[in-house]
Amino acid sequence: MAVISKITVQKKNKSRYNLFLSRGRGEEYALSVDEDLLLKHGLKKGLELDEEKLIQLINEDEKKKAYFLAINFLSYRMRSVDEIRVYLRKKEKEEQHIDEVIKELLEKKLLDDQEFASSYVRSKQLTVLKGPMKLKQELIQKGVQESVIERALEQFTKSDQIEAMVKWLEKQNTTSAKKSNQALKEKLSIQLQSKGFSRDAIKEAVRQVDLENDKEEEWEAICFQGDKVKRKLEGKYPDWEFKQRVKQNLYRKGFPMDLIERYINSIDQLE
Structure with a gap:
């Protein structure tokens, strides 16, 4: 004793x-x-x-330490249950103590994955341009269950998504003397897809914003792209095949066929 x-x-x-x-x-x-x-x-x-009492004291104190570590971790921002678990494991706390701490935090409403996910979505809506698919991916990485994520994403309506994308599109350099109207739309659409928005929502947002070059700008764009292709292909093919390859290249860049024909005719006139 x-x-x-x-x-x-x-x-x-x-x-x-x-x-x-x-x-x-x-x-x-x-x-x-x-x-x-x-x-x-x-x-x-x-x-x-006695030894039993000493072991009890050590056990309770270790749990206390784990609890205070979790509280400190929570003081910076809200956390998911899984984030707390991963953090305490990194601090080499025992699984029994981790489970007990998480249970206590849940009971005290200091941990709540549904509130965490909802708050995460609201925060991202206000601060960055990210679509629901991107937000879902990030929340999954934080250990939040998909059913919880889906409920949190209900607040991020399609109209809200479109409004956010429209604001972003209006800030971009939407006219370009170096790209076709179609190529510019495809470029911006791909960027929005990478941010986690659906194709349907992107299509609607793009429709609501004037991304069109005027006729003069579109002509300048095809001349810029066409001249690049000419320099690359000139002298490598017979005249007919050369023009067909130029047409194909410009068509792939999104230019309409009537404008392509006009450009090809301008080449003929120069010759």
Whole structure:
């Protein structure tokens, strides 16, 4: 049987106490405990502690440490249950203590994956351009269940998505003397797809924004692209095949056939 021979306050943390025990062979440091545990168990000098009690104190104190780590981690922003679990594992806390801490945090409403996911979606709507598919992917990486994510994404309606994309599209350099109207639309649409928006929503957003070059700008664009193709292919093919290859290249770049024919005719006139 061990007897508490001395209790001292830690210098760097005034809410923790060092316990020293005597087992008849002199005094030795045994463990440190939180102030709550000190009061809960009535720990004081002269109190006898058996091995079972010591193990209980150590176990409860380790759980306390895990709990305070989680609280500190939560102080910066909301977290998912899985984020807390991963964090405590990195801190090498025991699974039993992690489970107990998470249970306590859930009971105290300090952890709530549904609220976390909803808040995450709202925050991203206000700060960055990300579609529902991108947000879903990010929340899955944070360990949130798909059913919870789907409910959170209900607030991000299709009309909200379109409105966000329209604002983004209007800020882009929507006219270009170097690209066809179609190529510009495809480029911006691909960018929006990479941000996690659906094709249907993108199509509607693009429809609502004037992305068209005027006739003069479109002509400048085909001349720019056509001249690049000419320089690349000139002298490599007979005249008819050369023109067919130029046509095919410009068609792939999104130019309408009537404008392509006009460009080819302009080549003939120069010759």
